[in-house]
Amino acid sequence: MARIAVIGAGMGAMAAAARLAVAGHRVVVYERAATYGGAVGRFERDGFAFDTGPGLLQLPAVYRDLFVKTGKEPLEACVDLVQVDPAARHVFADGTEVSLPNASRAGVVSALDEALGAGAGERWGDFLVRAREAWDRTRRPLLEEPLWPNWQVLAEREPYPALRQRRLLRTRTARTLAEVGAWELADPRLAALLESHALAYGLDPHTAPASAAVLPYMEHAFGAWYLRGGIRELARAVHERCLARRVEFVFDAEVVSVTEKDGRAAGVELRDGTVAEADFVVGGPPELLETLTGRGSLYEGDVPESHPASLTCGKVVVCLALRGPREPGAVHRTVVHTTDPADERNVFGAGKPAERPTVWVDRPDDALLRPDDDxxxxxxxxxxxxxxxxxxxxEGAADAFADRMVTAAERAMPGLRERVLWREVRTPVDTERETGAGGGAVPAPALAGVDGTLLRPANSTRVPGLFTVGGWAHPGGGLPHAGMSGALVAGLVVEGPDFRGSQ
Known part of the structure; x- marks a missing residue:
């Protein structure tokens, strides 16, 4: 039985902790905050409750596997998991609306044809076929295996089979997601639908590779899911599974260094001076572990460039307590697309919040999140x-942007402003304070292509016994990816460097 110190109680860290405990190891989690879950947070006030992190879950099979591998009770016995239908309603710049059925290709094709005109659904359906090919090519090396030593294969090869476009005397193929939308979908509304999946992860569609097509494919193929009581319930369930497997949690315990002995990770030191010895240390972002170890780099040789949190995007979340009941037939999620795409690009190019942002509106039909049905x-x-x-x-920066978000949301919810009892505005300042992510940034999933700039550093490091887990390490950000990261790290600890991935 090995002693394992885990730094942080985020979803990836807890997924690794539960699996390692089942393998017979003594696992202690040290969390700088007062609670677990990392970015999967919750805000409560006056009988209202809000998810402040992800609002929906994709690929629930990742957490089903975690619960199967760590106990007798399946995921569905621990949470109330429901499929959202429709998956989302989209309100486009010209006022056109469409609701897309959950995980139904035929239903989506029909809905798009009816809303956007004949042929729109077929073009989107054909795109999803190509996106599936990109998914099939990258799923295992990007999500289910430790990052290959020859990861350059993923960096150089674009897995999305873009259509060849003949223009004058030249043949061209789409290299970015925006080009896929413009050249292959041939409708600005379909392009906006496509680009919103990248934007949701903080990716610029004009620089994100065509392989980002896997992001809408994931929603189409595996559906959008919600947990009654909010997505925070998933963090609760994983935490309770850890406790059931005798994982120990120490909250309000900030790790200030990783100790080493004979060139190997040997434990952690806390801010209060406590030193906890360990045979293995599992931590969060590679940048953080580099600071905690005092090493210039955790990796040997050529590795994917680690993008600092400060160079990526964050989220503004506005929690609205509303008077008046939720109307019958209201959709769980609505995406209100920007009316000024050029301005929204300033988020990436100029580092400036959009004047007319794309806004995701989540309206769960969940009595557990409101004081009553009124x-x-x-x-x-x-x-x-x-x-x-x-x-x-x-002064005023957060509220001014929140006002613009409410204005955008009123295109989907007329009269919204008059219903507001109070609101809570959360910015990257809150994200940084609560999760420790530099700049309050949110990591995107790893993607192939573009010279490896959207890959994440490997989970193994050059320090024996030290591993990285979570959104800033392989395979990147997102709830499913966090669970996969935990599975990969547990496999590397238990089976060693010969571990070839999840089965």
Whole structure:
């Protein structure tokens, strides 16, 4: 039985902790905050409750596997998991609306044809076929295996089979997601639908590779899921599974260094001076572990460039407590697309929040999130520059942007402003304070292509016994990816460097 110290109680860290405990190891988790879950947070007030992190779950099979491998009770016995239908309603710049059925290709094709005109559904359906090919090519090396030593194969090869476009005397193929939308979908609304999946993860569609097509494919193929009581319930269930497997949690315990002995990770030191010895240390972002070890780099040789949190995007989340009941037939999630795509590009190019942002409106039909049926709990989310590019602490900055988000949301919910009892605005400042992510940034999933700039550093490091887990390490950000990261790290600890991935 080995002693394992885990730094942080995020979803990836807890997924690794539960699996390692089942393998017979003594696992202690040290979390700087007062609770678990990392970015999967919750805000509560006056009988209202809100998810402040992800609002929906994709690929629930990742957490089903975690619960099967760590105990007798399956995931569905621990949470109330429900499929959202429709998966999302989209309100486009020209006022066109469409609701897309969950995990139904025929239903989506029909809905798009009816809303956008004949042929729109077929073009989107054909795109999803190509996106599936990209998914099949990258699923295992990107999500289910430790990052290959020859990861350059993923960096150089574009897995999306873009259509060849003949223009004058030249043949061209789409290299970015925006080009896929413009050249293959031939409708600005379909292009906006496609690009919103990248924007939701803080990726610029004009620089994100065509392989980002796997992001809408994931929603189409595996559906969108919700947990009664909010996505925070998933964090609760994973935490309780860890406790059932005798994982020990120490909260309000900030790790200030990783100790070493004979060139190997040997434990952690806390801010209060406590030193906890360990045979293995599992930690969060590679940048953080580099600081905690005092090493210049955790990796030997050529590795994917680790993108600092300060160079990526964050989120503004507006929690709205509303008077008045949720109307019958209201959709769980609505995406209100920007009316000024060129301005929204400033989020990435100029580090400036959009004047007319794309806003995700989540309206769960969940009595557990409201004081009674005469009120409603609504969450608005938008992608914004991180603290490195925009001063969210400036007086009025958060409220001014929240006002713009509410204005956008009113295109989907007329009269919204008059229903607001109160609101809570959360910016990258809150993200940084609560999760420790530099700049309050949110990591995107790893993607192939573009010279490896969207790959994440490997889970193994050059320090024996030291591993990285979570969104800033392989295979990147997102709830499913966090669970996969935990599975990979547990496999590497238990089976050693010969571990070839999840089965």
């Amino acid at each position: 009120h409603e709990s609504v969450v608005l989310t938008a992608t914004v520059p991180s603290l490195a590019h925009h001063d969210w602490t400036a």
